Structures are given as C-alpha cells and as structure tokens.
Amino acid sequence: MEYSKTFKQKSFSCSLSESIDINLKQHLLREDGQEDLTFALWIPSEGKNRYTAIIKEVIIPENGDRNVHGNVSYNYEYLLRVCRIALKKGCGVALLHSHPISSGWQGMSEDDESTEMKTFVNAFSTTSLPFVGMTLGNDGYWSSRIWYYGKNETIAYKWSESVKVVGKNLKPFFNDRVLPAIKPNGQTIRTVNVWGEDNNDDITRLKIGIIGLGSVGSVVCEMLARMGISKFVLIDFDTVEEHNLDRLCGAFKTDIGKRKIDVIKRNIEKSSTSNDLKIEKIDKHIADEAAYRLSLDCDVLFSCVDKPWGRYILNHIAYAHLIPVIDGGISIEFDNNKNLNFADWTVHTATPGRPCLHCLNAYHSSDVELEKQGLLEDTSYIQGLPDNHHLKNRENISPFSFNLASMEVLHFMALLTNLVEPEYYGEQKYRFKHGFLSRNYEIKCADHCDFANNIGIGDSIFKLFI
Ligand SMILES: [Zn+2]
Ligand SMILES: [Zn+2]
Structure with a gap:
C-alpha cells in the first residue's frame, strides 16, 4: 500500500489553528469531568520527510451522536455522516477525545485502540485517506497517531512526533519517545x-x-x-x-x-x-x-x-x-x-x-x-x-x-x-x-x-x- 511506504519513510505530525484549538478545548474539557469526543476533518501537508495532518474543520456531535458515561462512545450514524462530509470535501477523518484525569502526552487504552481501529476501517473505506486519532490531556496537552494499511493489508498506526497549535503563538506538544528533548549544555x-x-x-x-x-x-x-x-x-x-x-x-x-x-x-x-x-x-x-x-x-x-x-x-x-x-x-x-x-x-x-x-x-x-x-x-x-x-x-x-x-x-x-x-x-x-x-x-x-x-x-x- 502507498501509505505503508509513506509512513516507513516519513515522520508524522499534526497541526491545528489557535481558533480550532479553543473550539475543541471548550467542547472536550468538560466541567463535569467526563470524557468527551468529537470528529473532525483533516487535510494532508506533505513535506519531504514529514507528513502533517492539518485539522481543518471540527464537526461537533449533536444530540444523540454520542454517549457520555465513563468511557465516551459515538453512535455509528455520526461516523457515517462525518465520512460523507469528508468524502465530499476531499478530507480525511479524525476522532478526538479527552482524558480528564491525566496530563501530558497520552497513550492509548485498549478501548481507545479498538475504537480507533474500527473507525479507521470505516473512514478509509469511504475517504481512501488514513485516519487520525487525537487525545487531549486535562492540561490541554495534545497527542496523536495516524492509522493506515501496512504491509499485507494489516492495520498499522504511527505515533506523531508532535502536535502544534499555530496562531499568534506557536505551541508545540512533543512526543518525547519519538522526538526527545535536547539537553542544554x-x-x-x-x-x-x-x-x-x-x-x-x-x-x-x-x-x-x-x-x-x-x-x-x-x-x-x-x-x-x-x-x-x-x-x-x-x-x-x-x-x-x-x-x-x-x-x-x-x-x-x-x-x-x-x-x-x-x-x-x-x-x-x-x-x-x-x-x-x-x-x-x-x-x-x-x-x-x-x-x-x-x-x-x-x-x-x-x-x-x-x-x-x-x-x-x-x-x-x-x-x-x-x-x-x-x-x-x-x-x-x-x-x-x-x-x-x-x-x-x-x-x-x-x-x-x-x-x-x-x-x-x-x-x-x-x-x-x-x-x-x-x-x-x-x-x-x-x-x-x-x-x-x-x-x-x-x-x-x-x-x-x-x-x-x-x-x-x-x-x-x-x-x-x-x-x-x-x-x-x-x-x-x-x-x-x-x-x-x-x-x-x-x-x-x-x-x-x-x-x-x-x-x-x-x-x-x-x-x-x-
Ligand atoms: Zn482514551
Ligand atoms: Zn491578507
């Protein structure tokens, strides 16, 4: 597959504008301390050695689109609606959710992994683009990964090296395991x-x-x-x-x-x-x-x-x-x-x-x-x-x-x-x-x-x- 070659060669990163970041945080960081989620659309920005997914548009869930209780989950109709919009606009699908009790770069729970894997299969079959998963810690720290078909049609994902919020300020959130800090001397x-x-x-x-x-x-x-x-x-x-x-x-x-x-x-x-x-x-x-x-x-x-x-x-x-x-x-x-x-x-x-x-x-x-x-x-x-x-x-x-x-x-x-x-x-x-x-x-x-x-x-x- 084309994307297995891309992600073998290139690092991955995500970017979003300051205004989208504010919009997402208002929705995902809830006062009642519950997890929440939303879908969004992304567009590729392909460099020589880095592939960046730019979060372009957020499609906030409407009533009945998701169940907020402990581990939040979305209803299938919501995903289908988002996939249709993504196809029409030539965008990829991203699923973003919050982890209200932990901070910093977030890993994936077993639930996260199985949800994202299933979402990827649906999103890819509609858009033919990889699928992006993002998590927001309770301190506003973003983390992300991209899902694609790897060798022999196996489902694979790659962690991003960073997520960047870009506006009057540039705020990068780094994945220390992929891009460790350089020690001062x-x-x-x-x-x-x-x-x-x-x-x-x-x-x-x-x-x-x-x-x-x-x-x-x-x-x-x-x-x-x-x-x-x-x-x-x-x-x-x-x-x-x-x-x-x-x-x-x-x-x-x-x-x-x-x-x-x-x-x-x-x-x-x-x-x-x-x-x-x-x-x-x-x-x-x-x-x-x-x-x-x-x-x-x-x-x-x-x-x-x-x-x-x-x-x-x-x-x-x-x-x-x-x-x-x-x-x-x-x-x-x-x-x-x-x-x-x-x-x-x-x-x-x-x-x-x-x-x-x-x-x-x-x-x-x-x-x-x-x-x-x-x-x-x-x-x-x-x-x-x-x-x-x-x-x-x-x-x-x-x-x-x-x-x-x-x-x-x-x-x-x-x-x-x-x-x-x-x-x-x-x-x-x-x-x-x-x-x-x-x-x-x-x-x-x-x-x-x-x-x-x-x-x-x-x-x-x-x-x-x-
Ligand atoms: Zn999670
Ligand atoms: Zn101008």
Whole structure:
C-alpha cells in the first residue's frame, strides 16, 4: 500500500489553528469531568520527510451522536455522516477525545485502540485517506497517531512526533519517545536562564527553515546556531560574489564562487552550541517543488528572500500549511543627487491571527509576475525603471541587515515563548533617519484576502501556486 511506504519513510505530525484549538478545548474539557469526543476533518501537508495532518474543520456531535458515561462512545450514524462530509470535501477523518484525569502526552487504552481501529476501517473505506486519532490531556496537552494499511493489508498506526497549535503563538506538544528533548549544555547556560528550560525544550526540538542566505539570512543562522537550534533547513540557489562580502556573515574572500548553502552550513557548524546539530540544504528556488516540500518539514520559516515570488509562496505556506513565516525587508531611497532619503527596515510574522505579507504590502503581486517572466534579472529592464523605483534600490550596509536579522529573531522568540506581550509584536519598522522603532499592530487582512480565507488548506490547491 502507498501509505505503508509513506509512513516507513516519513515522520508524522499534526497541526491545528489557535481558533480550532479553543473550539475543541471548550467542547472536550468538560466541567463535569467526563470524557468527551468529537470528529473532525483533516487535510494532508506533505513535506519531504514529514507528513502533517492539518485539522481543518471540527464537526461537533449533536444530540444523540454520542454517549457520555465513563468511557465516551459515538453512535455509528455520526461516523457515517462525518465520512460523507469528508468524502465530499476531499478530507480525511479524525476522532478526538479527552482524558480528564491525566496530563501530558497520552497513550492509548485498549478501548481507545479498538475504537480507533474500527473507525479507521470505516473512514478509509469511504475517504481512501488514513485516519487520525487525537487525545487531549486535562492540561490541554495534545497527542496523536495516524492509522493506515501496512504491509499485507494489516492495520498499522504511527505515533506523531508532535502536535502544534499555530496562531499568534506557536505551541508545540512533543512526543518525547519519538522526538526527545535536547539537553542544554555548558555553552547555553545563559540562554536557558533567559527563557527557561521548558521553552528551551520546545525551541531546540523545532526544525527551522531559512529561505534566502544573503546578509539577513546569514545573520539569522548565526544567531539561531548560538541559541542552540539543532535542526536547520537551508534554501538558496545563489553563490557568493565579491560584493556580498561587506555583509555576509561567515563568508570570506576565499568563498567567492562557492554556493551560499555550503558556506552558511560551514558557519552554522562552527557557531553551533547544540549537542545534536542536523543541517539539510537545497540549492533551489522555493518555487521548485523539491525546495517547497523541504520547507513543509519545518516548524518555523524565516523569509530572507529579496524578491517577491519567494515571499508570495512563503505567504501561502504560512496560512495554508500553518507554518509561521517571519519576514523582513529593507527599503532605501536616494534623491536625485544620490543622497540618502531614508532607510527603513520592517519585520512581521505571517501566521493565522496576524495580517499576511500581501495585506502588509511586503510584496506587490505585479512584481511576482515580473519575476516569473525573468524581468527582475534583466538588467536592461531594471535600468529602464525610474531612479527611485523600489526594484532598483538594492544598496545595503551590514548594520541595517544585522539589525533586521536581530529583530526577526526577536519575533521568533515572541512567537515561541511567553516572555513578551504577543499583541505588540505586529509589524515593526525601524527608521534609521529618525532613529526610532515604529509599530503597527492594528493592520488586519482584507476581508477578501485569499491567504487569511484559506487557513489550513494544506496540499489541496498546491498546483495553483507553483
Ligand atoms: Zn482514551
Ligand atoms: Zn491578507
């Protein structure tokens, strides 16, 4: 069977948005202390090495759909109704239930196992998709597994490595047996003192993708390596050129002509404080399917690209695949006498609950089309633009990009730790000319925004975007 091969090769994870998480907890964590259950629909998000089920829609039981008494059970008609909806919408079926007297990652009781096995057989026969079982502990801790036909049509399941709740904050729940915590060491004592062991356990187990390894991306990598991040994915198709050396962290004259992914990998290895460093890399544009799928293995992405097409794709990934994207850009303008008019740099986190990169004007849709046609690499086209055109001003200096990189990593900390007020981490802009940081946390996505209206759609419209 196709899925036995998939789950032999790939790890498994689940994601859900903050709003679905709130909805589920209201239903499953009952005041009377009884177990409860609900069905939900899920959509695949398939990375190179990880298969993620995104919980897309909850179908709360109606009167008569389940019996709440000790071990909760559902009525067959409820399952049939959910299977029909799942088939119509092209989704898989998930069954979620609560364990009101235990906390942390939950195992399965014999009852759980036999219920889920029977549910899988019914769900698969209708949807031809695997079935997802999830359990909620009384402390709000999620756990999950996926059921499929293994070798010789035997029924098999695989535990997930994590369940992630994604919104203004990213809250991962890890399965310690599949993805054990990475112990802090003597090099990271001061770091762990700042954010605490619990945050350290979460942050060092995440896989972080950096797309674009120019001045900002190279500094982000340097900081993450020293902070103990252990799993990196590097995506960039460029080589080091002489004019990069004024601001490319970890690159030297002898690196001219080498691929940026190799130079930055070497630098991460030198700077890393992790006991268990793993770096994957690919020299492709994010629009290439191999790079796109590798990015879907990540838990957080840094958008350090300097062109619009990459931002557009990453914006899609942030909402459709529930992988937060931290993006920044530097904007510089000169007057006719080549004097600096202004230099501003902006940082924002694209994630459900915050405005997307399109609504923030982090890129222009018309420029995406120009880039696809190759015009942004066409020097005669760029030369023909007016002097103050935003596509023409590519000047930069290391303090600008190092400062922006630091602001991006602060957004990463805001996303993952409870150390800051997340409300204040909307768009931030540093204005060099006037020496102050402005912030705007009131922008929202437009009502008709395609990204905000397609949260958690996973792979369902992949072809439209590439
Ligand atoms: Zn149970
Ligand atoms: Zn938007």
